[in-house]
Amino acid sequence: MTPAMRDDTDPWWDHDDPGVETVVRFDHVGLRYDLGPEVFRDITFALPTGSFHFLTGGSGAGKSSVLGLCYLALRPTRGAVTLFGHEVTRAPRSVLPRLRRRMGVVFQDFRLINHLSAMDNVALPLRVAGVGEGAIRRHVPELLAWVGLADHLDARPPTLSGGQKQRVAIARAVINRPDLLLADEPTGNVDDRIAMRLLHLFEELNKMGTTVLIATHNEQLVGRFPYPRLHLEDGRLTWHAPEAAPLAPPPAG
Numbered sequence: 001m002t003p004a005m006r007d008d009t010d011p012w013w014d015h016d017d018p019g020v021e022t023v024v025r026f027d028h029v030g031l032r033y034d035l036g037p038e039v040f041r042d043i044t045f046a047l048p049t050g051s052f053h054f055l056t057g058g059s060g061a062g063k064s065s066v067l068g069l070c071y072l073a074l075r076p077t078r079g080a081v082t083l084f085g086h087e088v089t090r091a092p093r094s095v096l097p098r099l100r101r102r103m104g105v106v107f108q109d110f111r112l113i114n115h116l117s118a119m120d121n122v123a124l125p126l127r128v129a130g131v132g133e134g135a136i137r138r139h140v141p142e143l144l145a146w147v148g149l150a151d152h153l154d155a156r157p158p159t160l161s162g163g164q165k166q167r168v169a170i171a172r173a174v175i176n177r178p179d180l181l182l183a184d185e186p187t188g189n190v191d192d193r194i195a196m197r198l199l200h201l202f203e204e205l206n207k208m209g210t211t212v213l214i215a216t217h218n219e220q221l222v223g224r225f226p227y228p229r230l231h232l233e234d235g236r237l238t239w240h241a242p243e244a245a246p247l248a249p250p251p252a253g
Ligand SMILES: Nc1ncnc2c1ncn2[C@@H]1O[C@H](COP(=O)(O)OP(=O)(O)OP(=O)(O)O)[C@@H](O)[C@H]1O
Pocket: 033, 036, 039, 057, 058, 059, 060, 061, 062, 063, 064, 065, 066
């Protein structure tokens, strides 16, 4: 572990503690794209099961790259990535879909399916999981209404605004209560009121057990919620205690 990254106020940080379960772990991870410079050289962090973290840093700092490593779109150039207790750095491609099914991902560019309605885009993970149509017709409209899209169930993505597409993408990422939610600038296209509502949705999911990692530029939002942040700058990652409220005491024992 890199000593500079330790913050002794963090009770969960020591990932060598055998009692701590982690959903994501990076050990001395480095990444470069092709022959380009290293985006980062040696980052180490752990997301304990059920935790909620923000991931901050300037444009180009590497936030999307960290998320890409988490959802297995990228492989590290060095170091090890562990997901759900499996070291995936050199895992065969065949196991990746199984791991990905446990994740909900909100991409910066949404990645919705243009010829499907908002309703069918959000229903997709449920259909893949074999959920019945009755349950889909109950749950999907309810969630779309929650994100403010009750009047757009049948709309196709090309007819929606950026903020509306973003909310469809968020609904799709959370509909099957993933074990891990990764969101890349999930409030980048919505106003403050909707951003708060979306953050509350992530909090609800987190209370049900989902581990949450949200990459964002929105400092205001980070300051309003009592969650720690991982901050990327100059290829280094540092851990910062929540700004909105004191850190909860460590679990007994
Ligand atoms: N596919 C790629 N090929 C080559 N370089 C890339 C690629 N994707 C990202 N990079 C480079 O990696 C670095 C980190 O990019 P990344 O998108 O992870 O940053 P970010 O913090 O998410 O930025 P932003 O907030 O602007 O989305 C940047 O210098 C970027 O140019």
